[in-house]
Amino acid sequence: MHSYDLIVTLTVIILVIIFIYLFAKREERRNKKRYTFNPYKLNIKRLDQLDGRQFELYLYVLLNELGYSDVNLTAESRDFGADLIFTDSKGVRNVIQAKRQAPDNLVGISAIQEIYTSMKYYQAKKAIVLTTSTFTKTSEKLAAVNGVLLINRNDLHTLIEELKKGNRFRARKILESEPYVISEPWVGYKDMNPVIKKGYTVEVPEKEAL
Structure with a gap:
């Protein structure tokens, strides 16, 4: 019992x-949370409706569909400046900062600074800023000096359409293209520096006056 x-x-x-x-x-x-990001169905206008994290998730799916290896999505916070990491067809590790912004909201230099400084942490050789918008002139200049690849709205649209056509090679070519590089060493501000007068009075040039 x-x-x-x-x-x-x-x-x-x-x-x-x-x-x-x-x-x-x-x-x-x-x-x-479950999302469906079919890279063969979404277009650039549909991406405008995503929030920042959703855009990163879409790119994660896109990179995997392009056949890249070691694709990683970083944490939402404390990502050290990079949103995605992947190894390209040449075996080179890349870091990407993704900027889901409206077409009239241009990407500034902070994105260039953040992605460039993230390279050492993630042991990457190439840095990319990818956006649904375009870039300011100063961000383009800083990227060119530091060898950061910029992929703007038109580039992203072309990449998406090439994938839809089945042209993975052409789509990957956009992500793996060489950045526009310029060599422009800093030469100082010449006549723009403040002048220290008697009694430690600082005289600021007119165009820089507070």
Whole structure:
């Protein structure tokens, strides 16, 4: 009789454990955010409707579909300046900062600074800033001096359309193109520096006056 009671008790305990496990798994699935980003269906205008994290997730799918290896999506916070990391067809590790911005909201120099400084942390050889917008003149200049590849709205549109046509090679060629590079060493501000007068009075040039 005691043995029967023990078996019943153990059976009930096992069933309760199974129930708790299945319930926890169901809740886990329910709490997970699920998105569908079919790179063969989405166009540049559809990307304008995504938020920043969704855009990064789309690019994660896109990079995998292009056949790249070691594709990684960084954390939403404390990403050290890079949103995605991948290894290109030449075996070179790349870091990407993704900027999902409106066409009239140009990407500034902070994106160039952040992605360039992230290279050492992620042990990458190439840096890319990719956007649904375009870039300011100063960000283009800073990118050119530091060898950062800029992919603007038109480039991204072309990349997407080439993939849709089945031209993965041409699509990858955009991501793997060499950045525009200029050599423009800093030569100082010449006559723009403030002048220190008697009594430590600082005279600021007119165009720089506060």
